[in-house]
Amino acid sequence: MAYMSETHAARGDSALGGFVPTLVARWRAWRSYRATVAALSALTDAELDDIGVTRGEIRAVARRAR
Numbered sequence: 001m002a003y004m005s006e007t008h009a010a011r012g013d014s015a016l017g018g019f020v021p022t023l024v025a026r027w028r029a030w031r032s033y034r035a036t037v038a039a040l041s042a043l044t045d046a047e048l049d050d051i052g053v054t055r056g057e058i059r060a061v062a063r064r065a066r
Contacts, residue, residue: 029066036062 040048040058048054053061 021066033062038066 001015037058040061042056043051045055048058
């Protein structure tokens with residue numbers, strides 16, 4: 001237990017020091033995912049075909065784009 005306390009003291013982290021940045025990063029990744037899904041969903045089937053994506057692949061492509 002003392003090791004963990006010393007580690008936190010050395011880094012200067014608060015109790016939520018790692019939680020908040022992680023939460024913000026996940027929120028930004030989710031927003032990016034939603035924006036990508038929306039942008040790709042707005043394309044026509046012909047436009048999707050031009051970039052090599054089918055409608056069924058939109059969510060998978062958006063997940064990889066994060």
